[in-house]
Amino acid sequence: MLTRQDLFTLEEYAEKRSAIRSDTIQIKKLREVNLGEHVRMLFENKTTVQFQIQEMLRIEKIFEADGIQEELDVYNSLVPEGSNLKATMMIEYTNVEERAVALSKLIGVERSIYFQVGNHDKVFAICNEDMDRETEVKTSAVHFMRFEFDQGMVKEFGSGVPVKVGVSHPHYNYEIILNSESQDALSQDFNNN
Numbered sequence: 001m002l003t004r005q006d007l008f009t010l011e012e013y014a015e016k017r018s019a020i021r022s023d024t025i026q027i028k029k030l031r032e033v034n035l036g037e038h039v040r041m042l043f044e045n046k047t048t049v050q051f052q053i054q055e056m057l058r059i060e061k062i063f064e065a066d067g068i069q070e071e072l073d074v075y076n077s078l079v080p081e082g083s084n085l086k087a088t089m090m091i092e093y094t095n096v097e098e099r100a101v102a103l104s105k106l107i108g109v110e111r112s113i114y115f116q117v118g119n120h121d122k123v124f125a126i127c128n129e130d131m132d133r134e135t136e137v138k139t140s141a142v143h144f145m146r147f148e149f150d151q152g153m154v155k156e157f158g159s160g161v162p163v164k165v166g167v168s169h170p171h172y173n174y175e176i177i178l179n180s181e182s183q184d185a186l187s188q189d190f191n192n193n
Contacts, residue, residue: 080189118161
């Protein structure tokens with residue numbers, strides 16, 4: 001969990017922003033998982049969340065203690081806690097009409113996202129704990145998810161056994177095996193790094 005002591009002042013951040021942004025982009029590349037061409041997941045960690053908080057403080061020019069704490073309270077829920085991975089999932093279509101049709105067909109897609117570590121059972125996402133993000137007629141283009149793993153899964157995840165990530169929805173079905181670089185990056189979340 002991030003605290004005020006983990007954050008730079010607005011002035012410090014302005015001086016270091018370019019380097020921090022560059023480093024964070026490289027980290028995010030390893031933590032991005034694409035399930036086909038329309039579902040993208042970004043797995044958050046302390047570094048990605050800290051960058052997001054710093055950006056919000058900068059954009060909104062927040063420097064008072066209460067405002068900073070509000071941002072920490074909102075974004076800390078995205079930091080993994082040792083037995084889980086947390087992601088922001090985006091459903092992406094460039095064509096507006098195509099996106100509208102897809103979002104109406106993909107109700108519940110967020111609950112059909114899963115991990116499978118080796119021969120263990122699939123671990124399905126726990127979704128949108130902050131608020132409901134779908135209606136009876138469409139789903140949201142952005143969802144927040146958490147994947148909870150038991151200790152056996154955590155151990156195997158870090159040992160390099162094949163890890164599948166997929167989506168099994170009637171209107172969107174796709175599965176990949178994580179590449180080793182992404183698997184290594186995500187396994188660090190189990191150590192709270």
